[in-house]
Amino acid sequence: MTQISYQMNEFQSSMQSIEQKFDLIHRTVKETLSDLNLGFEYLKQSMVNNKEETPDEIGDFKQKIIEEVLKECETMNRTLKDLVEITNNCKDFQEKEISIRRKLTDDPENFDEKNLKELIQAKATQRNIDDPRYLEIVELLENAKNGDFSSGDDIVMDAPTTQIVKCPITGKAIENGVKNTLCDHMYEKSAILHYIKTVKHKRCPYAGCTQKVAL
Template sequence: MPPARNFGTVDQAVKSITTVDEYIKVGMEIANEVAMDFVEHDTEHIEEHTEQFRKLMIEFVRMERDLKQFQEAVDFVKEQAKNITEPRVNLEAMLDQKLAELQQGNKDHDLVQHEKVLELNQRLAEAKNPESALKTLQMAPIEDEDIELTQQTISTRCPYTGSEMVVPMKNKLCGHNYEREGIINYIKQRRKKAKCPVSGCANEKPMEISDLEENKELKRYIERKNRQAGKRK
C-alpha cells in the first residue's frame, strides 16, 4: 500500500494560484478599459499607448498560461503519488520535470492569438477608426424598417425592456438585439410563445436562449458611446 502523503501545503498553494488567476482575469478587463480611455483621450500618442497595452495584455496571458501549467503539473504529481510505494521518491523533481515538459510547447505566437489579445486589438482598431466600426454594425442583416440597426442611426435601447442595453444579445435568426437579462426572462416566461418582441419582425419562430449570441460589436459601440458621454459631463 502506498505511503500516505500530506499535500496540505500544496493544496493551499493551489488555492492561492486560483486566487491569482482571478486577479489576472480582472487585470485583463481593467487593462482593456484603461486602454480605451488612453486612446480616446490622448490621440497624439495613440500608437505608443496601443503598443504598451498590447504588451501588457500579452504579459497577462503569459502569466495565465504559466499558472495553468503549474496547476496541471501539480495535479499530475498528486495523481502519480497515489501509486508510488517508494517513500524516498523526489516529488519536487517530478514536478519540475513535468512542468518542463509542459513548457516545451510554449510559443509566443499562441500568446498573441489569445482571445483577450485579439479583443484588445480589435477594440483599439475601432477606437482609432470609429467609422469602420460603425460600418460593421450597419452591415448587420435587417428584416424591416423598425430594426435597431439602420444605415441612418444605431439604437442602443432594448426593444423589449425599453432600457439602454448593457449586454446586447443578437437574435441569430432575425438579427434584432435585446438586453440580455430582459430577453432571457422574457423567453423563460413566455416559453413557446416567446416570439421576437420587435414590431413587424418577419421571424415567426418562437425564441430560444440558444438563438441568442452576444453582439460584441454593438457592446463595444455602447461602451465607447458611454465613455464619450462621460467625457462631455
C-alpha cells in the same frame, strides 16, 4: 504528506487568482476601447454642433487622444504578454500537480520530497499563445493602432434603414439607426449614445430585453 498537499492547494489558489486577474485585464481593455470609440462619436457630433471649432482643431485634439491611447496600448500589451507567460507556466505546473497527485495516490510510500522537487524543477513545456482572451485583446490593440477603437461587441453603426422602426427611447421613427448585436434591437444613434452616457445599468431599453447595450 500533509505539507505537500498544503502546498499544492496553495498552488491551486494562486492559479485561480491569476485567472481572475487575466479576466479583469481582458474586461478592462475592452471597456477602455469601447469608451474611446464612444468618445470619438461625441467628437464627431461636436464637429457638427460647434460652429466655432474648425475641423483642424478637432482633428488635432483627436490626434492627441490617439497618441496617448497608443502609449497605454503598448503598456497593456507588454503586461498581457507577461501574464500569458505566467499563465502558460501555471498550466505546466498544473500538469505536474496532476502527476504528483497520481504518484501520491498510486505509491505514497515511495514518494518523497526528492520526487516533488524533480517534478517541479522539470523544464517547462513551450506553449503557443492560444488563449482566446489574449488573442482577442491583441487584435483589439492592433486595430487601435490603425485608428479603429471599436470593441466590435455591442453597437454597430448601420446604414439608415428603409423600414419604419420606432426608437424605444424617443418613441419616434429611427432616422440614423444603430444596432445592438447582442439582441439586434435598433435605436436612434443620438438617443442611445446619450442613454449609454447617463444610465448606470446599461440594459437594452426595449421592454423585456435583458441584454446589455454597452460593454
